Amino acid sequence: MTARMIATSDGAMSDLASRLAELGRRYDAAPLFPADSLHLLVEAGLHRRFAPVEAGGTAWCDEAARYAAVADALRFVGRADLSVGRLYEGHVNAMLLFGWLADPAQLAWLSAALDRRAWFGVWATEPAPGVRISSDGTLVGAKNFASGAGGLGYAIVTAAQDGARRRLVIVPADDRGRADLSGWRVRGMRASVSGRYELDGLPADDDTLLGGPGDYDREPRFTAGAWRFCAVQLGGIEVLLAETRAALGNAARSDPVQRARFADAVAAVRTAGFWVAEAARRAAADDSDAVPITQMTRGIVERAGLDMIEAAARLIGTRSAFDGERIDKISRDLALYLRQGGPDYARDQAALAWLDRDCWNAEDRLW
Numbered sequence: 001m002t003a004r005m006i007a008t009s010d011g012a013m014s015d016l017a018s019r020l021a022e023l024g025r026r027y028d029a030a031p032l033f034p035a036d037s038l039h040l041l042v043e044a045g046l047h048r049r050f051a052p053v054e055a056g057g058t059a060w061c062d063e064a065a066r067y068a069a070v071a072d073a074l075r076f077v078g079r080a081d082l083s084v085g086r087l088y089e090g091h092v093n094a095m096l097l098f099g100w101l102a103d104p105a106q107l108a109w110l111s112a113a114l115d116r117r118a119w120f121g122v123w124a125t126e127p128a129p130g131v132r133i134s135s136d137g138t139l140v141g142a143k144n145f146a147s148g149a150g151g152l153g154y155a156i157v158t159a160a161q162d163g164a165r166r167r168l169v170i171v172p173a174d175d176r177g178r179a180d181l182s183g184w185r186v187r188g189m190r191a192s193v194s195g196r197y198e199l200d201g202l203p204a205d206d207d208t209l210l211g212g213p214g215d216y217d218r219e220p221r222f223t224a225g226a227w228r229f230c231a232v233q234l235g236g237i238e239v240l241l242a243e244t245r246a247a248l249g250n251a252a253r254s255d256p257v258q259r260a261r262f263a264d265a266v267a268a269v270r271t272a273g274f275w276v277a278e279a280a281r282r283a284a285a286d287d288s289d290a291v292p293i294t295q296m297t298r299g300i301v302e303r304a305g306l307d308m309i310e311a312a313a314r315l316i317g318t319r320s321a322f323d324g325e326r327i328d329k330i331s332r333d334l335a336l337y338l339r340q341g342g343p344d345y346a347r348d349q350a351a352l353a354w355l356d357r358d359c360w361n362a363e364d365r366l367w
């Protein structure tokens with residue numbers, strides 16, 4: 001995994017993973033914005049790696065190489081700590097949006113913000129009636145499920161505008177007076193601090209508007225972009241398998257029923273891995289079937305995660321639920337993080353597309 005990732009040794013990567021996991025344990029016990037974990041990602045070069053080249057990011061030979069590296073990085077961080085993986089995925093999403101939509105002045109501003117080690121998020125989810133741009137060019141409304149609220153440097157938020165499709169606006173995200181984390185009392189993903197953030201009065205002007213109306217919702221990019229959270233989740237599922245294997249006692253290892261259960265878990269996790277890799281590949285190619293393949297991938301990763309949580313409990317027993325056990329934390333994190341918007345709708349849309357054609361092997365690619 002690490003060869004494509006960053007120019008550093010496997011030993012350094014495994015040390016980084018251990019330090020992130022240890023910090024994750026602390027942030028889980030006393031939920032706070034995980035500033036120390038993000039600092040480690042900056043030091044490892046992961047903060048700027050997927051920024052546009054004009055803002056100091058890496059120049060990739062092609063999109064396939066870039067997306068494969070993104071997938072590795074998301075899986076890697078997800079394996080270490082799913083909350084930090086969630087924050088990192090938001091940052092990577094923001095970097096991609098800047099690359100697609102920013103004008104030269106915004107790219108120069110981004111470069112300076114990254115010099116200051118600012119982290120970014122993307123906040124689309126909102127309580128009714130949603131966020132809008134008022135006639136005086138300021139925002140009205142709030143976001144919820146806003147990961148990193150009050151801790152990130154900036155967020156890219158969606159906002160409705162009269163007579164136009166929704167737009168993206170860059171806002172400061174570090175104003176603790178606007179952040180409300182009181183409702184983020186959750187069994188997992190605690191350090192993602194996905195609270196509420198008030199946006200009233202923040203400017204939506206030439207400097208802060210990113211792209212034009214409807215740019216965020218452009219397909220296949222929008223729906224296929226879900227492959228990224230699948231990659232983070234996959235990292236968590238993979239490490240749950242690894243921790244379960246490490247914790248498996250001799251009695252379970254020598255029992256054929258438990259071994260069959262373990263084999264089922266291996267198959268589920270690896271199958272999810274193949275689908276995530278394919279979804280990333282199709283998204284990189286702007287493939288016309290990237291959308292149904294990602295929609296299917298979401299359900300396959302969700303199923304693998306739920307199966308892995310159950311397998312860990314049945315293979316390890318009560319130990320899987322004890323405070324301080326890594327298996328407990330990953331299971332709690334995954335159980336929440338797997339809840340993403342419209343899962344049944346996504347699977348149904350994929351089924352409709354697949355009934356229409358074989359989306360994996362569209363006819364022109366069969367032979």
Ligand SMILES: Cc1cc2nc3c(=O)[nH]c(=O)nc-3n(C[C@H](O)[C@H](O)[C@H](O)COP(=O)(O)OP(=O)(O)OC[C@H]3O[C@@H](n4cnc5c(N)ncnc54)[C@H](O)[C@@H]3O)c2cc1C
Nearest residue numbers: 122123124125145146147189192194336337339340341343
């Ligand atoms: C840890 C975490 C961090 C997050 N961070 C961010 C972030 O930074 N930015 C951001 O924009 N969002 C974020 N989100 C929100 C995320 O993108 C989803 O919007 C959210 O997880 C969906 O929550 P829900 O399952 O309660 O969905 P809801 O849409 O409220 O659905 C609730 C239930 O109703 C069902 N349901 C909904 N609609 C229908 C329907 N039409 N027909 C049948 N059943 C239906 C769903 O399947 C689900 O079971 C985050 C979520 C989590 C868990």
